[in-house]
Amino acid sequence: MLFHSLMSGMMDIGKELDSFARLGAESVRVQELWDALAKIQRCQDRHGKMNDDSSTTVCESDAESSAGSFSDSDIENSSLDSSFVAHVGAVTLEELEVTTPVRLQLCSVTLYPPLSHEPLMCDLSLTVKQGDSLLLEGASGTGKSSLLRAIAGLWSRGSGTIRRTRLDRCFFLPQAPYLCLGSLRDNVLYPRDQTEVDVTSDQIIEVLGSLGISHLLDRHGLDMDLDFSNVLSGGERQRLGFARLLLRDDIELALLDEATSALDDENELIAYQLLKKKVHCYVSVGHRASLVANHSTRLQLTRPSKSDGDASGVHRPEAKFHFGT
Numbered sequence: 016m017l018f019h020s021l022m023s024g025m026m027d028i029g030k031e032l033d034s035f036a037r038l039g040a041e042s043v044r045v046q047e048l049w050d051a052l053a054k055i056q057r058c059q060d061r062h063g064k065m066n067d068d069s070s071t072t073v074c075e076s077d078a079e080s081s082a083g084s085f086s087d088s089d090i091e092n093s094s095l096d097s098s099f100v101a102h103v104g105a106v107t108l109e110e111l112e113v114t115t116p117v118r119l120q121l122c123s124v125t126l127y128p129p130l131s132h133e134p135l136m137c138d139l140s141l142t143v144k145q146g147d148s149l150l151l152e153g154a155s156g157t158g159k160s161s162l163l164r165a166i167a168g169l170w171s172r173g174s175g176t177i178r179r180t181r182l183d184r185c186f187f188l189p190q191a192p193y194l195c196l197g198s199l200r201d202n203v204l205y206p207r208d209q210t211e212v213d214v215t216s217d218q219i220i221e222v223l224g225s226l227g228i229s230h231l232l233d234r235h236g237l238d239m240d241l242d243f244s245n246v247l248s249g250g251e252r253q254r255l256g257f258a259r260l261l262l263r264d265d266i267e268l269a270l271l272d273e274a275t276s277a278l279d280d281e282n283e284l285i286a287y288q289l290l291k292k293k294v295h296c297y298v299s300v301g302h303r304a305s306l307v308a309n310h311s312t313r314l315q316l317t318r319p320s321k322s323d324g325d326a327s328g329v330h331r332p333e334a335k336f337h338f339g340t
């Protein structure tokens with residue numbers, strides 16, 4: 016009996032050896048990431064200090080290096096671009112007064128992605144007011160989503176000022192909205208809880224119907240728990256995202272990042288018509304020509320060519336406005 020239990024235990028352990036190995040490898044990776052982040056932090060602190068205090072002596076920085084900080088040779092030899100340590104400052108993010116018709120304002124915004132000295136946009140200024148709609152266009156990688164990240168406050172490397180409507184009146188709609196484990200009702204009200212909101216079943220049914228996804232109700236009902244991320248098509252998922260937005264009454268600025276990329280033209284038009292009725296100011300990111308008709312202004316972000324570098328070798332991207340549709 017004892018022998019049998021021992022054998023069975025050893026077989027169980029044998030079966031899990033793969034998982035142990037994976038856990039070990041993942042722990043090492045987490046530790047390496049942790050070390051790298053600590054190094055970056057020390058490096059940024061040191062450069063910030065050097066920028067703030069031009070009288071910093073070689074001895075002081077040497078002392079820091081020997082205390083475990085980055086040495087200059089570490090920086091040169093880093094597998095990251097050595098210029099990532101350049102101190103580029105931070106974009107200032109401010110909330111606009113509730114009484115102003117302005118919903119978004121960028122004043123001379125220059126934005127850098129993490130670990131890069133190549134700006135995504137330089138000195139960009141714009142104002143978006145109640146009634147305006149802006150389409151952000153540009154090739155992949157030109158910084159469209161990054162600008163939305165900066166508006167949300169997730170990215171701040173750079174300079175200039177972003178003023179926007181207070182965060183609880185902004186709605187960010189990504190290309191693939193997050194789906195929570197739960198019912199259709201839970202998902203359509205997400206991130207709010209049904210106990211916090213005053214949205215009736217009839218309102219949900221109407222919104223789903225207007226977006227052309229009432230078949231989801233027929234199939235799954237409003238309150239059946241399901242892993243919707245395994246069930247919905249890309250276009251259904253995007254329309255569920257729109258339903259979340261349309262069921263809000265307090266949104267003054269919607270920011271949509273390729274939020275209709277999976278929809279056919281007809282359903283995209285329906286979604287934007289519903290959006291226009293509900294939210295009177297929005298900024299969309301998108302590649303499709305069909306979006307142009309649903310926006311009052313377009314902003315084209317352009318990646319500079321390699322030969323466009325300025326005197327310091329930095330490539331300055333451009334932003335071009337087109338007014339009217």
Ligand SMILES: Nc1ncnc2c1ncn2[C@@H]1O[C@H](COP(=O)(O)OP(=O)(O)OP(=O)(O)O)[C@@H](O)[C@H]1O
Binds near residue numbers: 128129130158160
């Ligand atoms: N977390 C990150 N760390 C470093 N660089 C990043 C990060 N996220 C994005 N980038 C870089 O920033 C640049 C702009 O990315 P962004 O996602 O804003 O592009 P995009 O214009 O939205 O492109 P797409 O049309 O493909 O969505 C890209 O070169 C990208 O590789």
Ligand SMILES: [Mg+2]
Binds near residue numbers: 159160161272
């Ligand atoms: Mg993007």
